[in-house]
Amino acid sequence: MNTKFNLDEEIKKCKTMEDLTGKNGLIKRILKDTIEKILQEEMNHSIGYKKHSPDGYNSGNNRNGSYAKNLRTSSGELTIEVPRDRNGNFEPRIVPKYNKDITEFDQKIISMYAKGMTTRDIQDHVYDIYGAEISPTMVSMITDKVMGMALEWQNRPLESQYVIIYFDAIHYKVRSNGKIECKAAYCCLGINMEGKKEIIGIWIGENEGARYWLSVINELKTRGIKDILIACMDGLKGLPDAIKSVFPQTEIQLCVIHMIRNSLKYIGSKNRKEFMDDLKKVYQAVSENEASYTLEMLSSKWGKQYPLAVNPWITHWENISGYFKYPFELRRIIYTTNTVESLHRQFRKVTKNRAVLANDEALFKLLFLAGQDAQDKWQHTVRDWGIILTQLNIFFEGRINVA
Numbered sequence: 183m184n185t186k187f188n189l190d191e192e193i194k195k196c197k198t199m200e201d202l203t204g205k206n207g208l209i210k211r212i213l214k215d216t217i218e219k220i221l222q223e224e225m226n227h228s229i230g231y232k233k234h235s236p237d238g239y240n241s242g243n244n245r246n247g248s249y250a251k252n253l254r255t256s257s258g259e260l261t262i263e264v265p266r267d268r269n270g271n272f273e274p275r276i277v278p279k280y281n282k283d284i285t286e287f288d289q290k291i292i293s294m295y296a297k298g299m300t301t302r303d304i305q306d307h308v309y310d311i312y313g314a315e316i317s318p319t320m321v322s323m324i325t326d327k328v329m330g331m332a333l334e335w336q337n338r339p340l341e342s343q344y345v346i347i348y349f350d351a352i353h354y355k356v357r358s359n360g361k362i363e364c365k366a367a368y369c370c371l372g373i374n375m376e377g378k379k380e381i382i383g384i385w386i387g388e389n390e391g392a393r394y395w396l397s398v399i400n401e402l403k404t405r406g407i408k409d410i411l412i413a414c415m416d417g418l419k420g421l422p423d424a425i426k427s428v429f430p431q432t433e434i435q436l437c438v439i440h441m442i443r444n445s446l447k448y449i450g451s452k453n454r455k456e457f458m459d460d461l462k463k464v465y466q467a468v469s470e471n472e473a474s475y476t477l478e479m480l481s482s483k484w485g486k487q488y489p490l491a492v493n494p495w496i497t498h499w500e501n502i503s504g505y506f507k508y509p510f511e512l513r514r515i516i517y518t519t520n521t522v523e524s525l526h527r528q529f530r531k532v533t534k535n536r537a538v539l540a541n542d543e544a545l546f547k548l549l550f551l552a553g554q555d556a557q558d559k560w561q562h563t564v565r566d567w568g569i570i571l572t573q574l575n576i577f578f579e580g581r582i583n584v585a
Contacts, residue, residue, distance in 0.1 A: 348522035377567030392420025445491040470506035511566040
C-alpha cells in the first residue's frame with residue numbers, strides 16, 4: 183500500500199493504544215488514506231482516465247477538486263476528501279452520497295476473514311473490486327478489533343446447567359517462540375435446557391491432554407456451571423476422571439464412533455468385514471444386556487487375535503454403555519461426538535488456506551469468528567427435544583431445572 187507515510191516506520195512509532203486507535207491514531211490515518219485512494223480509483227473509472235493524463239483533454243468532463251466529508255467509522259469520526267467531476271456524474275460506491283456511516287466497511291473485511299480468506303486474499307479482493315490496494319497490515323488491524331469482543335465472549339457467565347456438553351479438540355500448526363508447534367484448540371459445545379446448541383468456549387493450548395482439559399473444566403465451573411448431566415467425549419485417557427473430579431454427578435459417554443475407528447486400526451484387511459459385523463451387534467444392540475452378551479461373544483472370538491481392538495471396549499464399557507438406557511431420540515445425539523465434529527468441519531473450512539497460523543491469538547480470533555458464523559445458523563432446538571427432556575426428567579429426577 184503506497185501510503186503518504188512509511189507504514190513500517192509509523193508502526194514503530196506506536197507506543198500506546200492511543201497512538202494506534204486514538205483520535206489521530208495510525209488506524210484512522212490508514213483508513214482515511216485507503217478510502218481516499220479507492221475514491222480516486224473510482225473517479226478514474228467514472229471519467230475514463232487517470233489524474234493528469236492527457237486522455238482527459240477535451241474529454242467533455244474533468245476533475246473538479248474535492249469536498250470534505252465527515253464519516254462515522256468503527257474507529258470514531260473521520261474526515262475524508264471526496265473527489266468530484268465538473269459534470270456531477272461521479273457516484274462513489276465505497277462511500278455513497280448521503281451515507282456518513284462506513285462501519286460496515288470494517289465488517290465486510292471481518293466477514294471475509296471469518297469465511298476463511300487470508301489477509302492476502304482480502305487485499306486482492308478489494309483491489310479487484312476497487313482497483314486500490316490495502317495492506318495486509320491494515321486487514322490485520324481491522325480484524326484485531328474483534329479480539330476485545332472475543333475475549334468478552336470467552337469470559338462471559340454461563341448457564342448453571344447443561345444437558346449435554348461435548349468435549350473435543352482440533353489440532354493446528356502455529357508459530358510459537360520462533361518455531362512451528364502443534365497446538366490444540368480445545369472446544370466445548372453445549373446443549374442447554376432449551377435444547378439449543380451453544381459454543382461454550384474455545385481454548386488454545388499445548389497438544390491435547392487431560393491436564394489442560396482439567397483447567398478448562400475448572401474454568402467452566404468458575405464461570406457459573408453447577409451441573410452437567412451428560413459429558414460426551416472421545417477416548418482421551420484421563421478426561422473422564424478430570425470431569426468427575428469437578429462435576430462428580432455427570433454421566434460420561436464415550437464416542438462410539440471413535441471406539442470403532444480405533445478398533446479397526448488393528449484389524450487385518452481380510453478380517454475387517456467379519457469383525458465389523460460382530461462389532462455392530464454390540465453397539466447397535468437394543469439393550470445393555472444384549473450389548474454385554476454380544477461383547478462377550480466378540481471377545482471370545484477375536485480377543486486373542488486382536489486384543490488391542492477388543493480390550494478397550496471391555497475396559498471402558500462403563501463409560502460406553504450408558505446410552506443404551508436412553509430413548510433413540512437421545513441416543514443418536516450422545517453416542518457420537520458428531521455434533522461438535524460438524525463444528526470442527528466449519529473450522530477447517532476457514533483454516534484450510536492457512537498451513538501455519540501466525541500465533542495463538544490469530545488462531546483464536548479465526549475460530550471465534552467461524553464459531554459465531556456457525557452459531558448464527560443454529561436457529562432450531564434439537565429434534566424431538568420435548569421427548570428427550572421429559573425422559574431426562576425421569577432419569578435425572580430432582581436435577582432438571584426447568585422454569
